[in-house]
Amino acid sequence: MQGIVMSNDKMELTDRARAGSTNRRWTRLIPVILVIYIIAYIDRVNIGFGMGQIRESLHMDAAQGGFAAGIFFIGYLVLQVPGGYLAQKWSARKVVFCLMLGWGLCAILAGFVANYGQLLTARFMLGVFEGGVQPALMVLINRWFPKSEKGRAFSLFIMHNPIATVITAPLAGLILMHGSWRELFVIQGLLPLLIGVGLWLWVAADDPAEARWLSAQEAQEIATLKAADGDDSAxxxxxxxxxxxxxxxxxxxxxxxxxxxxxxxxxxxxxxxxxxxxxxxxxxxxxxxxxxxxxxxxxxxxxxxxxxxxxxxxxxxxxxxxxxxxxxxxxxxxxxxxxxxxxxxxxxxxxxxxxxxxxxxxxxxxxxxxxxxxxxxxxxxxxxxxxxxxxxxxxxxxxxxxxxxxxxxxxxxxxxxxxxxxxxxxxxxxxxxxx
Missing domain, CATH: 1.20.1250.20 (MFS general substrate transporter like domains)
Structure with missing residues (x-):
């Protein structure tokens, strides 16, 4: 009987939390995550738009061009497990911040390479730094959203793909109209440093209780919703x-x-x-x-x-x-x-x-x-x-x-x-x- 009362109390508390739950995690946290990964997508694929100029400038053949584009994905595998592990054990906010600094610098340095070997190194390291970002962001979303909201939260994350697909080509084309492939890499490499890092440090928090833009009551509402899913604090x-x-x-x-x-x-x-x-x-x-x-x-x-x-x-x-x-x-x-x-x-x-x-x-x-x-x-x-x-x-x-x-x-x-x-x-x- 006591178990039934406790269960009913828990359901009541959860229902109240759902009714009063803030939308701020949807209007602040999710958009910043979306922006960060749109920028990551742009830095990942921009080599394709400048490939003709790159091959001519660095005297590369088609096979070398293909390998320079593909080596990113080899580097991408390096920090998948460590990135997710550190995000959960240490801090998703700090992991993503460090990785953004690394990928932004690598993207910029790619605009200053003098030969094929340097381009390969820059693209590989770009993949290494970007590789840990997605699992770290997944850990963060998992912490902030209860099971009843994760479908939408994860779906909004993958929304970066169609959005980036639509805007990447015009943005790259605009830059290449007024500059070379080097400007393309440098300008787009500045995005995670100027936009991503600033937004991330302002909005991101490993736990709702740590978010400066969230009231204590709102943080408690989220904690109540999460508690209804069972313990995820291991x-x-x-x-x-x-x-x-x-x-x-x-x-x-x-x-x-x-x-x-x-x-x-x-x-x-x-x-x-x-x-x-x-x-x-x-x-x-x-x-x-x-x-x-x-x-x-x-x-x-x-x-x-x-x-x-x-x-x-x-x-x-x-x-x-x-x-x-x-x-x-x-x-x-x-x-x-x-x-x-x-x-x-x-x-x-x-x-x-x-x-x-x-x-x-x-x-x-x-x-x-x-x-x-x-x-x-x-x-x-x-x-x-x-x-x-x-x-x-x-x-x-x-x-x-x-x-x-x-x-x-x-x-x-x-x-x-x-x-x-x-x-x-x-x-x-x-x-x-x-x-």
Whole structure:
């Protein structure tokens, strides 16, 4: 009887907290996190916009240019686990601050390189510093948001992708109109130092109780919501992450997703540029997929918070996206708007699974394993994006068939969706145990 009374009291307190809970973590913390990762995305991909000038200036061939762009992702793996582990054990705020300083300086130094070797070093170190940022930010989001809000919080984080996709090309083009690739690197490298660092130091806090812009009452409301999810204050333990079968299953799922969605770059974007003519037309049409993706990200993340069906909301976009990838080569230049529709749907599927996926991860990974576990999941997941070009190239070289490569990538994504469904019972048991 006493347990029932305590349970009812806890539910009452939680309901009051939800009713009065502040929106400031949504209007201050999340936008700053979003801005930081938009800047990271820009610094990561800007080499592609200046590649023609870079190759000419540093006397590089096409293979060297490709390796200079790709070496970033090798460096990206170095701090995945340490970044997440230190964020949980020490301070996510301080870890991200230090990494921003490092990546901003590396991005700027890339604008002063004199040869190919120096460019490789700058790009590799840029990847090293940026690699620890995402797991650290995931740890921070996990601390600030209760399970009932994580779908939206993680979804808003991945919103950096469509936003950055829309603004990166015009920004790079504007800089290159008035300067060279060196100015491109320097100006965009200043962004994390001038914008990211200032915003981060003002807004970021490892715990709501430490946030200067949050009242004590508002911090208590968040603490009440978090308490309803169970204890997540355990000390960071990397051994628990390594021993957790869920960490490795979720990491494998992420790798299959990012490996498979590399196939999205094989056919449909090229076909889009073929069937639509004129830079303005292509630019306007190319903006449709990221806009659709942004809408899908929010709808799926919000829906996951409402119904708690994280596995289904991961599986459905992956399976639908996989089918689109597998059949994409059946679409021809005679079907221009079908090209747009397929690319928009596939892009939406590629990104909208993210919020429920990371909510599922935070549910299955034990509190003490979150920091290192998130690093393992994100690091191995990104291996898929690194392996995609090589696997796709090998299949096409061996079989001479783009269609077979597309089928392989589509099946990879579908398999990830099936894995999400297979973990449905485990998620349900963990949610029941924490409630």
């Amino acid at each position: 000390a960071s333990n990397w051994r628990a992450a390594v021993k957790s079968p869920y960490v490795w299953l979720l990491a494998l799922m992420g790798m299959l997703v990012w490996l498979g969605f590399y196939g999205l770059q094989l056919w449909l974007p090229t076909l889009l540029k073929t069937v639509f003519k004129g830079e303005l037309t292509v630019g306007l049409v190319a903006a449709i997929p990221p806009i659709c993706a942004a809408a899908a990200i929010w709808i799926n993340g919000r829906g996951a918070d409402r119904d708690g069906r994280y596995n289904v909301r991961v599986a459905v976009p992956l399976i639908v996206g996989g089918v689109i990838l597998a059949t994409s080569t059946l679409i021809t230049a005679n079907q221009p708007w079908l090209v747009v529709l397929a690319l928009a749907a596939a892009t939406a599927c590629q990104l909208s699974f993210f919020g429920p996926y990371w909510t599922m991860n935070s549910t299955l990974v034990r509190p003490e394993a979150v920091g290192a576990g998130f690093g393992i999941i994100n690091g191995i997941g990104n291996l898929g994006g690194l392996l995609g070009p090589y696997v796709g190239g090998w299949i096409q070289d061996t079989t001479g068939s783009l269609a077979l490569a597309s089928v392989f990538f589509g099946c990879s994504v579908i398999l990830a969706g099936i894995m999400a469904l297979a973990l449905r019972g485990a998620v349900r048991r963990r949610v029941s145990a924490d409630s």
